[in-house]
Amino acid sequence: MRRYLSILLFFIGSIGYGQQTIDEVAAKTLIEDFFTAFHKQDTTALRSMVHPEIQMQSISVKKDAEPKLIIEEFGSFLKAISAIPKTTKFEEKIHSFKIQVDGPMANVSTPYSFFVNGELSHCGVNTFQLFKEKGFWKIVYLIDTRTKEGCIPE
16 A cells, blocks of 8 residues: 555656746746747737836857847837838747746746748847736846857758
Protein backbone atom coordinates (compact mmCIF):
# COMPACT_ATOMS: atom_id res chain seq x y z
CA MET A 1 0.00 0.00 0.00
CA ARG A 2 2.81 2.37 0.89
CA ARG A 3 4.45 1.70 -2.44
CA TYR A 4 1.27 2.63 -4.34
CA LEU A 5 0.86 5.79 -2.27
CA SER A 6 4.46 6.81 -3.06
CA ILE A 7 3.92 6.21 -6.78
CA LEU A 8 0.64 8.16 -6.70
CA LEU A 9 2.26 11.11 -4.91
CA PHE A 10 5.13 11.07 -7.43
CA PHE A 11 2.73 11.29 -10.37
CA ILE A 12 0.61 14.00 -8.75
CA GLY A 13 3.77 16.02 -8.14
CA SER A 14 4.92 15.45 -11.72
CA ILE A 15 1.64 16.69 -13.13
CA GLY A 16 1.96 20.02 -11.32
CA TYR A 17 5.62 20.50 -12.23
CA GLY A 18 6.14 22.50 -15.38
CA GLN A 19 2.59 23.76 -15.70
CA GLN A 20 2.20 27.43 -16.40
CA THR A 21 0.39 29.68 -13.95
CA ILE A 22 -2.70 31.62 -14.97
CA ASP A 23 -0.60 34.80 -15.15
CA GLU A 24 2.04 33.12 -17.33
CA VAL A 25 -0.67 31.91 -19.71
CA ALA A 26 -2.26 35.38 -19.79
CA ALA A 27 1.12 37.04 -20.45
CA LYS A 28 1.90 34.61 -23.27
CA THR A 29 -1.58 35.11 -24.76
CA LEU A 30 -1.06 38.89 -24.76
CA ILE A 31 2.19 38.54 -26.70
CA GLU A 32 0.62 36.06 -29.15
CA ASP A 33 -2.30 38.46 -29.65
CA PHE A 34 0.18 41.32 -30.15
CA PHE A 35 1.83 39.45 -33.02
CA THR A 36 -1.52 38.45 -34.53
CA ALA A 37 -2.52 42.13 -34.60
CA PHE A 38 0.95 43.07 -35.87
CA HIS A 39 0.66 40.69 -38.82
CA LYS A 40 -2.86 41.95 -39.58
CA GLN A 41 -1.61 45.57 -39.33
CA ASP A 42 -4.40 46.16 -36.79
CA THR A 43 -3.15 49.31 -35.07
CA THR A 44 -6.32 49.63 -32.96
CA ALA A 45 -5.76 46.19 -31.43
CA LEU A 46 -2.05 46.91 -30.95
CA ARG A 47 -2.84 50.15 -29.12
CA SER A 48 -5.27 48.30 -26.81
CA MET A 49 -2.51 45.92 -25.67
CA VAL A 50 -0.02 48.52 -24.53
CA HIS A 51 0.16 50.92 -21.62
CA PRO A 52 -0.23 54.60 -22.63
CA GLU A 53 3.35 55.22 -21.45
CA ILE A 54 4.95 52.37 -23.44
CA GLN A 55 8.62 52.71 -24.30
CA MET A 56 10.19 50.98 -27.30
CA GLN A 57 13.84 50.44 -28.16
CA SER A 58 15.85 48.31 -30.58
CA ILE A 59 19.47 47.29 -30.54
CA SER A 60 20.93 47.02 -34.02
CA VAL A 61 23.79 44.52 -34.17
CA LYS A 62 25.87 44.63 -37.34
CA LYS A 63 29.00 42.72 -38.19
CA ASP A 64 32.17 44.74 -37.55
CA ALA A 65 30.26 47.61 -35.91
CA GLU A 66 29.33 48.65 -32.40
CA PRO A 67 25.73 47.83 -31.40
CA LYS A 68 23.45 50.83 -31.79
CA LEU A 69 20.51 51.68 -29.51
CA ILE A 70 17.48 53.02 -31.38
CA ILE A 71 14.55 54.65 -29.57
CA GLU A 72 11.17 54.47 -31.30
CA GLU A 73 7.93 56.20 -30.40
CA PHE A 74 4.94 53.88 -30.32
CA GLY A 75 2.95 56.21 -32.59
CA SER A 76 5.74 56.05 -35.19
CA PHE A 77 5.76 52.26 -34.90
CA LEU A 78 2.00 52.16 -35.59
CA LYS A 79 2.37 54.48 -38.60
CA ALA A 80 5.15 52.29 -40.00
CA ILE A 81 3.05 49.14 -39.55
CA SER A 82 -0.01 50.65 -41.23
CA ALA A 83 2.13 51.96 -44.12
CA ILE A 84 3.36 48.51 -45.15
CA PRO A 85 1.75 47.75 -48.52
CA LYS A 86 -0.84 44.96 -48.41
CA THR A 87 1.14 43.24 -51.18
CA THR A 88 4.12 42.90 -48.83
CA LYS A 89 3.96 39.74 -46.76
CA PHE A 90 5.81 39.91 -43.46
CA GLU A 91 6.04 37.52 -40.56
CA GLU A 92 7.83 37.64 -37.26
CA LYS A 93 8.18 33.96 -36.37
CA ILE A 94 8.48 33.42 -32.63
CA HIS A 95 10.64 30.42 -31.76
CA SER A 96 9.93 30.14 -28.04
CA PHE A 97 8.68 31.95 -24.94
CA LYS A 98 10.49 32.46 -21.65
CA ILE A 99 8.10 33.95 -19.11
CA GLN A 100 8.80 35.21 -15.61
CA VAL A 101 6.06 36.67 -13.40
CA ASP A 102 6.51 38.54 -10.13
CA GLY A 103 3.16 39.81 -8.90
CA PRO A 104 2.01 42.67 -11.17
CA MET A 105 5.14 42.50 -13.35
CA ALA A 106 6.07 39.99 -16.04
CA ASN A 107 8.95 39.58 -18.45
CA VAL A 108 8.45 37.71 -21.72
CA SER A 109 11.48 36.93 -23.87
CA THR A 110 10.94 35.64 -27.41
CA PRO A 111 13.69 34.73 -29.88
CA TYR A 112 12.44 35.40 -33.41
CA SER A 113 13.17 35.37 -37.13
CA PHE A 114 11.67 38.08 -39.36
CA PHE A 115 10.65 37.33 -42.94
CA VAL A 116 9.64 39.71 -45.74
CA ASN A 117 7.94 38.11 -48.75
CA GLY A 118 9.19 34.71 -47.58
CA GLU A 119 12.84 35.79 -47.34
CA LEU A 120 14.71 35.97 -44.05
CA SER A 121 15.36 39.63 -43.24
CA HIS A 122 16.84 39.47 -39.73
CA CYS A 123 16.53 37.81 -36.36
CA GLY A 124 16.97 38.57 -32.69
CA VAL A 125 15.24 38.48 -29.35
CA ASN A 126 12.24 40.51 -28.16
CA THR A 127 11.94 41.31 -24.48
CA PHE A 128 8.55 42.54 -23.29
CA GLN A 129 7.98 44.04 -19.85
CA LEU A 130 4.36 43.75 -18.76
CA PHE A 131 2.38 45.46 -16.01
CA LYS A 132 -0.83 44.01 -14.61
CA GLU A 133 -3.25 46.87 -14.06
CA LYS A 134 -6.85 46.38 -12.96
CA GLY A 135 -6.56 42.66 -13.71
CA PHE A 136 -5.19 43.04 -17.25
CA TRP A 137 -1.65 42.71 -18.58
CA LYS A 138 -0.35 45.63 -20.65
CA ILE A 139 2.98 45.99 -22.43
CA VAL A 140 4.95 48.85 -20.85
CA TYR A 141 8.34 48.27 -22.45
CA LEU A 142 9.60 46.48 -25.53
CA ILE A 143 13.22 46.11 -26.54
CA ASP A 144 14.58 43.87 -29.25
CA THR A 145 17.83 42.98 -30.92
CA ARG A 146 18.15 42.91 -34.70
CA THR A 147 20.91 41.12 -36.54
CA LYS A 148 21.54 39.19 -39.74
CA GLU A 149 24.10 36.91 -38.09
CA GLY A 150 23.24 33.44 -36.77
CA CYS A 151 19.59 33.49 -37.78
CA ILE A 152 17.41 30.38 -37.90
CA PRO A 153 16.39 30.16 -41.59
CA GLU A 154 13.08 28.33 -41.08
